[in-house]
Amino acid sequence: MATKIFITDDHYMIVEGIRSLLQHEAGVEWMGHAMTAASCLAFLRQQQPDVILMDISLPDMSGIDLCKTVKENYPAVHIVGLSSFNQQSFIQKMLDNGASGYTLKNATRDELIEAIDAVMDGRIYLSHDASVTMKSNKDAKLPVITRREKEVLVLIAEGLTNNEIAEKLFISSTTVDTHRKNLLTKFEAKNTATLIKMAVQQHFI
The missing domain is CATH 1.10.10.10 (Winged helix-like DNA-binding domain superfamily/Winged helix DNA-binding domain)
Structure with missing residues (x-):
């Protein structure tokens, strides 16, 4: 069964870029996109994807807060943070609010597929750059927990x-x-x- 993917990002070029990377991928079903938190939540009231690729900077609500809201109401939906910000605090806040992964917007097709596969398997996924950031942080010895x-x-x-x-x-x-x-x-x-x-x-x- 194909994994249903949805993206929430207010930059159309990012949406189109990721869609072009994934649209022909076997086992992936593209469900569409939302450019605001409100439209994302409106979509979820009608349909639930398996994975949401979620920007942490949205015009009407922080993606960090949206992540928490989505997980509280739709716990079965997996969320992968999607951002240009490679900062430990953002990564940790997304994980604390229920995200299953975090990747940067410069992610390759292989990284996106790896992220989707990982969270669908119940694992936490951090892209290479995000993982390096967490490990190099002064608190790197602290375990990362959901x-x-x-x-x-x-x-x-x-x-x-x-x-x-x-x-x-x-x-x-x-x-x-x-x-x-x-x-x-x-x-x-x-x-x-x-x-x-x-x-x-x-x-x-």
């Missing part, structure tokens, strides 16, 4: 079991367990107690 992982982390610290967390977040206990394992890996923690200690030390909770 908003959902942050929610799970906070509830783990509160002493809730996987089943209790699942009930609170309206997800399966299997999904909670996956998030727990990912957190242990990202923090390089051997157990939950160490995970909580490191998360407190690094101001995640």
